[in-house]
Amino acid sequence: MRMVNLRAPYSARRVALVLAVILVLGFLLLPGQLQNVFQQVGSPFGWIISWPLQAVAGVHDRIADIWGRYVALQEVEEENQQLKRELDLLKEQNGQLREASAATERLSALLEFKKQALPTSVAAQVIGRDTSNWYKTIILNKGASDGLQSDQGVITPAGVVGRVVKTTASTAVVLLVTDPNNAIAGLIQRTRDEGIVEGTTQGQARLKYIPLLSNARPGDHVVTSGLVGGFPRGIPIGTITRIDKEEEALFQSAELSPEVDPNRVEEVLVIRPSFVPTEGERLGVPKLKP
Amino acid sequence: MKGLIYFAVIVGLVPVQSVLLQHISLWGVKPDLGFVAVCLIGLLWGELDGLLVGLALGWAMSLFSAQDLISSAVLKGAVGFVAGVAGRQVVYLSPVVLVVGLLVVSCLAGLVTPFVLRLSVQQDWWWAVWTVVLPQACLDAVIGGAIYWLMWSRLNIEQVMSESRM
Numbered sequence: 001m002r003m004v005n006l007r008a009p010y011s012a013r014r015v016a017l018v019l020a021v022i023l024v025l026g027f028l029l030l031p032g033q034l035q036n037v038f039q040q041v042g043s044p045f046g047w048i049i050s051w052p053l054q055a056v057a058g059v060h061d062r063i064a065d066i067w068g069r070y071v072a073l074q075e076v077e078e079e080n081q082q083l084k085r086e087l088d089l090l091k092e093q094n095g096q097l098r099e100a101s102a103a104t105e106r107l108s109a110l111l112e113f114k115k116q117a118l119p120t121s122v123a124a125q126v127i128g129r130d131t132s133n134w135y136k137t138i139i140l141n142k143g144a145s146d147g148l149q150s151d152q153g154v155i156t157p158a159g160v161v162g163r164v165v166k167t168t169a170s171t172a173v174v175l176l177v178t179d180p181n182n183a184i185a186g187l188i189q190r191t192r193d194e195g196i197v198e199g200t201t202q203g204q205a206r207l208k209y210i211p212l213l214s215n216a217r218p219g220d221h222v223v224t225s226g227l228v229g230g231f232p233r234g235i236p237i238g239t240i241t242r243i244d245k246e247e248e249a250l251f252q253s254a255e256l257s258p259e260v261d262p263n264r265v266e267e268v269l270v271i272r273p274s275f276v277p278t279e280g281e282r283l284g285v286p287k288l289k290p
Numbered sequence: 291m292k293g294l295i296y297f298a299v300i301v302g303l304v305p306v307q308s309v310l311l312q313h314i315s316l317w318g319v320k321p322d323l324g325f326v327a328v329c330l331i332g333l334l335w336g337e338l339d340g341l342l343v344g345l346a347l348g349w350a351m352s353l354f355s356a357q358d359l360i361s362s363a364v365l366k367g368a369v370g371f372v373a374g375v376a377g378r379q380v381v382y383l384s385p386v387v388l389v390v391g392l393l394v395v396s397c398l399a400g401l402v403t404p405f406v407l408r409l410s411v412q413q414d415w416w417w418a419v420w421t422v423v424l425p426q427a428c429l430d431a432v433i434g435g436a437i438y439w440l441m442w443s444r445l446n447i448e449q450v451m452s453e454s455r456m
Contacts, residue, residue, distance in 0.1 A: 034360055038363070052304075131308050
């Protein structure tokens with residue numbers, strides 16, 4: 001390799017240096033403010049990028065669909081028979097649940113509960129995955145213009161998927177329940193012990209801070225506690241596969257197998273909290289003047 | 291014209307990185323095409339182009355990631371700037387030297403990232419090195435080397451590099 005110094009155009013180098021210094025200084029001195037500015041400016045820019053993103057995702061889904069329909073047809077007959085048997089069983093269960101649901105609806109209506117407490121949800125499609133290797137996220141095709149905001153819970157009928165961490169005008173980024181940087185308030189359904197569910201680096205989840213006296217055991221189901229975060233109470237998170245009790249530790253923890261496989265999820269529901277009037281708003285109490 | 295090409299690179303790379311690359315990931319790690327693009331742009335067209343495209347591409351990619359918006363922009367901008375400065379010092383660069391260079395720079399950028407992002411305690415330094423930094427650096431170097439080799443065999447790279455600095 002021959003090394004030669006070329007004559008440099010100083011103006012370009014100066015501009016580059018000044019820009020670099022300004023940005024690094026801004027990054028060090030005003031990280032929060034710069035973050036807000038970048039997020040605000042990013043929303044329309046994200047909208048522009050969302051067009052090719054959705055187009056590529058559409059083509060990708062189409063190819064995956066064709067592959068699924070015409071190429072990967074092995075063992076379909078056997079699976080079909082099994083599904084028919086399951087369908088019969090589910091029809092029977094469905095009938096029973098309809099009865100229970102009707103009763104619940106009557107009672108809920110009686111308590112005016114439905115109107116005030118049940119959250120609304122927005123259906124969205126998964127169109128991509130995290131652009132980096134550091135986080136486990138999915139990208140949805142709905143964003144701020146559809147009412148999505150940070151910290152809203154994301155679920156499927158099977159259970160919790162994650163929570164929204166970032167939005168642009170037409171897309172949202174969801175941090176998965178299996179990411180170690182995620183934390184969701186959980187509850188062991190049988191024992192009613194509460195804890196925090198975190199993801200692990202192995203792609204599973206872990207319930208931390210379970211009281212030492214809890215008799216939780218493998219096979220117990222963990223659901224959302226509804227205390228904090230964008231989830232109502234009782235949405236399945238996972239099943240306990242192992243309990244870890246260390247000597248002299250203040251708490252025990254449990255390894256969970258998530259109910260939803262985040263790598264295969266295609267459609268999700270984003271939970272939007274419905275407007276619940278405060279006591280003051282309901283009674284029409286005037287607000288204090290500054 | 292150059293600005294339009296850079297805009298197309300930024301707008302085109304994000305969908306490819308987030309939708310298609312999940313299928314060619316190795317052990318769950320995918321290459322960072324943004325890093326490769328910024329390195330090549332800095333190397334071939336100078337530090338200002340590298341810096342600006344790096345800032346814009348890092349920021350655009352972080353809009354579709356849980357990563358914070360500034361760190362990615364600053365890291366990619368810095369990589370583009372360094373690539374530009376390095377490119378200014380050489381007249382002839384073989385694909386093999388470029389592969390080694392990409393491997394080293396990708397490792398260095400990867401080692402800085404966990405500290406900048408302040409990840410969970412589970413994601414410690416060793417975990418980062420073995421599960422993300424090294425595999426990603428290898429993939430980046432191979433893909434960058436392949437793209438550069440294609441350009442090297444079809445274009446007069448030395449001429450492009452000298453013309454862009456005149």
